[in-house]
Amino acid sequence: MNAPPLLVGLAVLFWGWQADLLAFAAPLAALLEGARLVKARWDFSDADYGRIWTLCVVLFAGVAVYAFTSNDGAGAVGSFFNTNNPAVRNNAMTQGTRAVLVFIRWLPFVFVPMIVAQAYGRRERIDLAVFSGLVRRLRRLRPSAERSPGVNVAMPFFSICLTGAAAANSRGPGFFIGLSVLLCWALWPRRSKRYPVPVWLGLAAVVIAMGFFAARGMLQLHRVVEMLQAEWMAGMFNARGREGSESVTSIGKHGRLNLSGRVVMRVDPGPGVHEPPLLRTSSFDVFRSPVWSANRRTFAEVLGGTEVTTWTLLPGKAPGNELTVHVSLAKSSDALSLPPGTGELRNLPVAEVRTNRFGSVIVVETPGFVSYVARYGPGATLDGPTNESDLVVPPAERMAIGGIAEELNLASFTPAEKLKAVAQFFARHFSYTQNLETDRSAPAGETPLATFLMRQRAGHCEYFATATVLLLRQAGVPARYATGYSVDEKDRGRGKGYVVRERHGHAWCLAYVGDRWVDFDTTPGIWRAGEYQRGSSWEPVRDWLSRMWFEFSRWRTQQSGIRPYLIGMVAVSAAIIIIRLVQKRQWRRAGTTAETPGRATMRLGEDSEFFEIERRLGTLGHVRDPGETHIAWLARLESAELDTRGLCELHALHSRYRFDPAGLDTAERAQLRSRAAAWLSTQSATSKSGTSETTARA
Amino acid sequence: MTNELALARDVFHRIAANVELVMRGQHASVRKLLAAFASGGHVLLEDFPGTGKTTLAKAVARSIDAQFKRVQFTPDLLPSDILGVSVFNQRDQAFHFHAGPVFANILLADEINRASPRTQSALLEAMGEGQVSVDGERRELTEPFFVIATQNPVEFRGTYPLPEAQMDRFAVQFTLGYVAAAEEVAILTAQAQEHPLERIKPCASLAEALTLKHAVKQVRVSEELKRYMVDLAAATRTAKGVQLGASPRASLALMKMAQALALFDGQEFAGPEQVQEMAVPVIAHRLVMEPQARFSGLTARGVVEEILKQTPVPA
Incomplete structure (x- = not known):
């Protein structure tokens, strides 16, 4: 199927319009349609087409890399397989889909060399063996097998353009209208000429309307399915909110805690920071065993600082310390892990930063991998003022907590002394373990926390943090439960900074002492060593892979994108192919060469007026079949009782004009012209009465 | 129309009219047969027995004042029966070539598919190149050389289908088919006394036939x-x-x-x-x-x- 004029050019323009690539598409469309005006043709061999196809494949790879890197698609795909967290998985899937969409959007660009080569090449069709190694192999095995005539790449390119335009997803009415117009134009030359044009147009309109309503229906179906899926996901996994509305602790569970050694982030302390502090993700004030949750958790938006990438969280604070955090964030929104008293965030290219009174910082529309600088120092924090919920001890825990508080005689101390006493209490009598045995001596109805405080006196950070918070509250010190990460494993791979793994996740207590919130960690320091020893045997390999990805991501962000490099690579390979192509070929003027000239040049007498007559008769329903000669056609008309007087003589002239290489002399040419004109004028004069006659007969 | 072409066309029509005296209602077949003759191609007529294949061939042959030979192909026919054979003459102690029927201007190979493929193939060189090689010696055939072969449909008993190489040597193959009833009545009337073939006189000379062939190329x-x-x-x-x-x-x-x-x-x-x-x-x-x-x-x-x-x- 050959493309009708302007179709491919219009499709390219349409794609450019929809995909916002008009600057690229407009010259391309001009180039493609210009081939109809330019007579010069390039003489490509099969090998040349093969090279052009290779070029297309190189471009394909380039665009694929571009699409996946620009959207962190590869990282998303990696994390899809790397995690069990359904939320992360879901997110990875959306990112992967987005990368594929970007890729399809650029797809027409990939095949530009092929379509240009066909437009400016001598061949109308390109051999299948150019595209497929399988065909080439089959040819070698069975040289005698019949060959297909090849493919005209115009129509496939047309469909790729439409697909690319669809992937751009511009959501305007322009897409549907443009698509309908283009498809109608593509089908226009293929319509049956036996039916009048209005019938065809009417049918096309009906089909377009059906398509429109079907698309609307699909959209609604999509929405329904999407909602069902969301419900299903929620019911299936009981997904935890990413923004830290609550924290489900393992308090009350027995057996060993299994935490992964996956690297979550890397931290580079700034100058003067010797021991990095705990990085807090969020804090909570309400304990309902075993869940800590945040009460009245409303977020406030932080306006951007002097630059778009600098965000001032605490105006007026001049923090003295710096910490650089390298982390992969979820695209839509994610919570940051920050040192206490963070006043300013730098180098954070996100759309929005939100904070709440629990010190959580949420960033929206992240670029994926970020390396932000957190400036922090002692003093003010993001945490809001205390309220009554910071002093509540759940009734179930009151007995045990109250007992300990009385034993320590906390009520008589100043707040600072209370903290000291609690810290001493835990340091003296408690030990750290991740492997909790079931205590059979515990009476029924005793809460796990009470068991921890009264009998076992061993547990992990969540026990220590929860117990500390409640003890302080009992003693009248406002306290909250904080979660985040402890930074203490040196990054041996890089030789500097720290690496933070999933199992470095930590919980501690926030205490309100001296008009400010301070970190108060009572978990025995031994847990760090214990955590460190428990890496699995293949962790080094995973660390190495993680570091490679980290280095790649960081390099990419620092270099303001990998695109220039990739485009450079693609350009170099493309240049090599083009040079190889040009070296041996030269432009040849069609018609001046002695070799088989193009079909267009050997058609004589194309301007014969007899064609006008044929067209006129065609509009009256007397269409000539493509395989029917004029004489056979005229004979058929005559047998259909049509007046063909004079046409036979006229055809004799036309026939000589068309098929006699000697052609007509000027007088005969003029005769053909005048007689055809005369026939046409008499025909149109009698057509009115004639048509009614014909219809009456029909 | 130039003089030469007009002349050639005249010859064409004369022969056609002459042949159609015998072959009634077969205008299209005569056209094709004569076109093949004029363009230097050979003709294979395939049809059921009794449709006038041989008559048509004979009529054309007789219309042109040329040397005409006819070979009836049979299963025991040998290549030498067509091409000719060298015979040893005792008297002058030498081989003398006795030319076969192929050395003619118009050769009618009747029922060609009754002979074995070996004999059929004897005509390959003659038809393709206008020459024959006998006993390693090349002999040119005279111009014009025109073969009209007839064959019964391949499905008939006792026939050997022609090999495709031999088929390819024939420029055209067509069937005569049965004529309309009125024409058939006319045929009966015409043949009541004598066969009209007997009355056919040559209407074109060999030289005119050659001009015709030359004109086609123009x-x-x-x-x-x-x-x-x-x-x-x-x-x-x-x-x-x-x-x-x-x-x-x-x-x-x-x-x-x-x-x-x-x-x-x-x-x-x-x-x-x-x-x-x-x-x-x-x-x-x-x-x-x-x-x-x-x-x-x-x-x-x-x-x-x-x-x-x-x-x-x-x-």
Whole structure:
């Protein structure tokens, strides 16, 4: 199927319009349609087409890399397989889909060399063996097998353009209208000429309307399915909110805690920071065993600082310390892990930063991998003022907590002394373990926390943090439960900074002492060593892979994108192919060469007026079949009782004009012209009465 | 129309009128046969017995004042029976060549598919190159050399189908078919007293026949039409159900036949009508159909007719 004029050019323009690539598409469309005006043709061999196809494949790879890197698609795909967290998985899937969409959007660009080569090449069709190694192999095995005539790449390119335009997803009415117009134009030359044009147009309109309503229906179906899926996901996994509305602790569970050694982030302390502090993700004030949750958790938006990438969280604070955090964030929104008293965030290219009174910082529309600088120092924090919920001890825990508080005689101390006493209490009598045995001596109805405080006196950070918070509250010190990460494993791979793994996740207590919130960690320091020893045997390999990805991501962000490099690579390979192509070929003027000239040049007498007559008769329903000669056609008309007087003589002239290489002399040419004109004028004069006659007969 | 072409056309029509005295209602067949003669091609007539194959061949042969020989092909016919044989003469102790019937201007090979393929192939060189090699010696045949072969349909008993190489040597193959009832009555009337073939007198000399052949070559063919003929032949090579498509010899024959027909029609150039008229008789017999397609009722003739319909004709 050959493309009708302007179709491919219009499709390219349409794609450019929809995909916002008009600057690229407009010259391309001009180039493609210009081939109809330019007579010069390039003489490509099969090998040349093969090279052009290779070029297309190189471009394909380039665009694929571009699409996946620009959207962190590869990282998303990696994390899809790397995690069990359904939320992360879901997110990875959306990112992967987005990368594929970007890729399809650029797809027409990939095949530009092929379509240009066909437009400016001598061949109308390109051999299948150019595209497929399988065909080439089959040819070698069975040289005698019949060959297909090849493919005209115009129509496939047309469909790729439409697909690319669809992937751009511009959501305007322009897409549907443009698509309908283009498809109608593509089908226009293929319509049956036996039916009048209005019938065809009417049918096309009906089909377009059906398509429109079907698309609307699909959209609604999509929405329904999407909602069902969301419900299903929620019911299936009981997904935890990413923004830290609550924290489900393992308090009350027995057996060993299994935490992964996956690297979550890397931290580079700034100058003067010797021991990095705990990085807090969020804090909570309400304990309902075993869940800590945040009460009245409303977020406030932080306006951007002097630059778009600098965000001032605490105006007026001049923090003295710096910490650089390298982390992969979820695209839509994610919570940051920050040192206490963070006043300013730098180098954070996100759309929005939100904070709440629990010190959580949420960033929206992240670029994926970020390396932000957190400036922090002692003093003010993001945490809001205390309220009554910071002093509540759940009734179930009151007995045990109250007992300990009385034993320590906390009520008589100043707040600072209370903290000291609690810290001493835990340091003296408690030990750290991740492997909790079931205590059979515990009476029924005793809460796990009470068991921890009264009998076992061993547990992990969540026990220590929860117990500390409640003890302080009992003693009248406002306290909250904080979660985040402890930074203490040196990054041996890089030789500097720290690496933070999933199992470095930590919980501690926030205490309100001296008009400010301070970190108060009572978990025995031994847990760090214990955590460190428990890496699995293949962790080094995973660390190495993680570091490679980290280095790649960081390099990419620092270099303001990998695109220039990739485009450079693609350009170099493309240049090599083009040079190889040009070296041996030269432009040849069609018609001046002695070799088989193009079909267009050997058609004589194309301007014969007899064609006008044929067209006129065609509009009256007397269409000539493509395989029917004029004489056979005229004979058929005559047998259909049509007046063909004079046409036979006229055809004799036309026939000589068309098929006699000697052609007509000027007088005969003029005769053909005048007689055809005369026939046409008499025909149109009698057509009115004639048509009614014909219809009456029909 | 130039003088030479007009003259040749006149010769053409004279012979046709003469032949049609005998072959009633077979105008199209006579046209094709004479076109083949004028363009230097050979003719294979295939039809049921009694449809006038031999009569047509004889009528043409007699209309031209040329040397005419006839060979009745039988299963025991040998190549030497056609080409000739060298006989040792005791008297002068030397071999003398006795020319066979192939050394004639018009050769009627009657029931060619009754002979063994070996004998059939004896005609290959003669038909292809206008020469024969006997005893390692090349002998030229006289101009014009025109073979009219007749054969019964291949499905008949006691026949050997012609090998495809031999088939390809025939420029055209066509059937005469049964004539209309009125014509058949006329045939009966005409033959009541004597066979009209007996009354046929030569109406064209050998020299005139040669002018005719020369004139055909002057008929012009446009590039576009050549391309059309090549497209037709090429289409048979990829057509469904065809094992072996038409050779370039087929498109060449098609062009020559179209030229001859154009001359017959009084044109100085060949047109698409002539090409379409000759496409089936020139191409169909060269196609080898796949057995599967044959059993499903697909014929070579049908394939070519379909191709004619599908290929856009230059108009």
